[in-house]
Amino acid sequence: MSVPLLDLQRIHAPIEQELQAAFARVLNQNNYILGAEVTAFESACAEVLAVKHAIGVSSGSDALLLALMCIGIGPGDEVICPTYTFFATAGAIARLGATPVFVDLDPSNYNWKLEQVFAARTERTRAVIPVHLFGSCADMSELMPWAEKYGITVIEDAAQAIDASWREQPAGSIGHFGCFSFFPSKNLGGFGDGGLLTTQDDQLAEKARILRAHGAKPKYHHHFVGGNFRLDALQAALLHIKLQHLDSYTWQRQDCAARYRTLLAEKGLAHLAPEEMPGHVYNQFILRLACAEQRHQVQDKLTAAKIGTAIYYPIPLHLQACFSGLGYKPGDLPEAEAAAQTTLAIPIFPGLTEQEQDAVVSEIKQAILEN
Ligand SMILES: Cc1ncc(COP(=O)(O)O)c(C=O)c1O
Numbered sequence: 125m126s127v128p129l130l131d132l133q134r135i136h137a138p139i140e141q142e143l144q145a146a147f148a149r150v151l152n153q154n155n156y157i158l159g160a161e162v163t164a165f166e167s168a169c170a171e172v173l174a175v176k177h178a179i180g181v182s183s184g185s186d187a188l189l190l191a192l193m194c195i196g197i198g199p200g201d202e203v204i205c206p207t208y209t210f211f212a213t214a215g216a217i218a219r220l221g222a223t224p225v226f227v228d229l230d231p232s233n234y235n236w237k238l239e240q241v242f243a244a245r246t247e248r249t250r251a252v253i254p255v256h257l258f259g260s261c262a263d264m265s266e267l268m269p270w271a272e273k274y275g276i277t278v279i280e281d282a283a284q285a286i287d288a289s290w291r292e293q294p295a296g297s298i299g300h301f302g303c304f305s306f307f308p309s310k311n312l313g314g315f316g317d318g319g320l321l322t323t324q325d326d327q328l329a330e331k332a333r334i335l336r337a338h339g340a341k342p343k344y345h346h347h348f349v350g351g352n353f354r355l356d357a358l359q360a361a362l363l364h365i366k367l368q369h370l371d372s373y374t375w376q377r378q379d380c381a382a383r384y385r386t387l388l389a390e391k392g393l394a395h396l397a398p399e400e401m402p403g404h405v406y407n408q409f410i411l412r413l414a415c416a417e418q419r420h421q422v423q424d425k426l427t428a429a430k431i432g433t434a435i436y437y438p439i440p441l442h443l444q445a446c447f448s449g450l451g452y453k454p455g456d457l458p459e460a461e462a463a464a465q466t467t468l469a470i471p472i473f474p475g476l477t478e479q480e481q482d483a484v485v486s487e488i489k490q491a492i493l494e495n
Pocket of ligand 1: 305
């Protein structure tokens, strides 16, 4: 039985008529960028995410960039972020001429180690970016008072964590900013690129809205040098439909994760599963293998059985060629380097069947027995 890593068709087929109707509506409106569709979607997001302001933008990467631009990050500034994350987290910092300062991960949940964040602070630290990796929130309880104390802006990278929560508070509603991605593989996936910036602060929201459209308000009156970070009306209309099903997408992912745990435990493989975390929304279900060779064997076996897998992420950011000028070397952030060698994502998405999960876990068991 072949099992894809992600099957968007299964998510979209049940709502096809609603999506077609939204598409037809936008086609008839003749208004394709921002406008009423985007405003309506933003209001719905603000309610779901418990934030005062939700600002539709062109991508999760641009949400991060916009957040940093709002607070004037630039050369000479340092921004602390995890090394084990998608590139965009650090790319946004570097694009503004600021310096990303990388910290290692906590192997129990792959999010950053808070004590390293605290230790990495210098006089130049202007912001920090906790990433809620794979759909599980980084610790916000200790971070926020520390950040307030030192006047540091907290930008939550919640690209993989829409609908996740930290102690009952939605991801993206706790820091000064929240950044979300609607990349198609995300838990609320669009039909192309899209993103969202959230904040509880009226002034930051106003500045973000202006920067989103080349810093102009009104049109052709430029207060700042912004960019084109606007969300399309079509994306907003289609995402608005899917937002109404987000609850169901979330619990289906959580159900799949619970079932994987049971199946792995039945086969004596409970130790491969990620630690259980309340509020986790499982954008990915990540196995932790014993060593690089075992990962290779398990991935090969699953590939041969036509079961999709992926490695998030094979090279931590502090070892990426584009950051070689920052002077990091192998061994500097050992937990992330070890995770990069041994983690493996297996299929998880709304609509994944029990039989498919059985097949995935059987193949994993066989791969481990054979080696
Ligand atoms: C952790 C993280 N941050 C940022 C992004 C960037 O989002 P986008 O692909 O929408 O630009 C992504 C997604 O790809 C991500 O996973």
